[in-house]
Amino acid sequence: MTNAALHVARTGLDAQNLKMQVIANNLANVNTTGFKKDRANFETLAYQQIVAQGASSDGQNQFAVGLSLGSGVQMAGTARMESQGSLTTTGNGLDLAIEGQGYFQVQMADGTTAYTRAGNFSLSSEGVIVTPDGQPLQPQIQIPEGATGLTIGSDGTVSATLAGESEPTELGRIETARFVNPAGLQALGNNLYTETAASGQAQTGAAGTEGRGALRQGALEGSNVNVVEELVDMIETQRAYEVNSKMISATDEMLQYANQNM
Known part of the structure; x- marks a missing residue:
């Protein structure tokens, strides 16, 4: 004994x-x-x-x-806690926070899709919105050279005023993904997750619809x-x-x- x-x-x-x-x-x-x-x-x-x-x-x-x-x-x-982190206003037009459920979609080097809550995006040399590690946001959004007044709506609609024009032009829409069991996503590191059988398939669409959280431009979600x-x-x-x-x-x-x- x-x-x-x-x-x-x-x-x-x-x-x-x-x-x-x-x-x-x-x-x-x-x-x-x-x-x-x-x-x-x-x-x-x-x-x-x-x-x-x-x-x-x-x-x-x-x-x-x-x-x-x-x-x-x-x-x-280990169970991942999906509670909302506090939002901090940054004033940076490429910083995005999701208020509620959902994940941003980014394209990996092998062509697969990964998911992240980190919305600290930047522009590549081609004007594409990318993560700090260079993965492009999906669907891919490109900001033309010389564009001003970049705005991203709560539904993900991206608009900017192009050179030589007076009215804003819609450049695309950022879609987010939600999962039946987000805790089932596999953590990859670099703030990225990948879909698994436990998480269920990604349900993508406009932010703020069908249970997906709305976007807030110029803010970042902190850790919970x-x-x-x-x-x-x-x-x-x-x-x-x-x-x-x-x-x-x-x-x-x-x-x-x-x-x-x-």
Whole structure:
């Protein structure tokens, strides 16, 4: 039983170590545009059933509770929290924030589509709206040279006044994508996500329609990490790690005592 206790305590150390990594990543990205924090979820490992509930205890009676011994804990997964981050006004005409559900669509180097909440866009040398890493926004929007008065409506309509003209010209429309289960998107890094079987297929269309959030020009969405909550969670995780470590020390002392006195 004492050897089993060592194993259980070790699983506790492993689980808390992984949770600390999740917290560290959340805190590291506290200033990352559009970042969504993760939450660690745990589950029990298999139980060893010594006496089954309801088994016969004698000729006329049954065990009411039985005897089952747990074998520890493991991390079941990480759940991404999709709550809205705070919006900060920047005044930059190419900064966009989504108020509500939805993701911007960008084209990867291999031609596939990735999704992001980070709306800190720029212009390429060809005048195409791109991410900081150079991936073009989809559908692709190109701003002609010399265009002024760039405006992006809440529905994603992009307009600008072209050289030699007095009235704004519509240049295209930014479409956003929403998912049945956005937490099922796979994180790629660089603020990008990709579609999976768990997320469901992307439902694309104009911003502000069919459950997709509206766009706000000249603003950026911050991360939804609450530093105070993460620090409290970090302290709790540290204490849980220490308790499991003490369990290993206590079990080791019990084994030493048994070896010396048997």
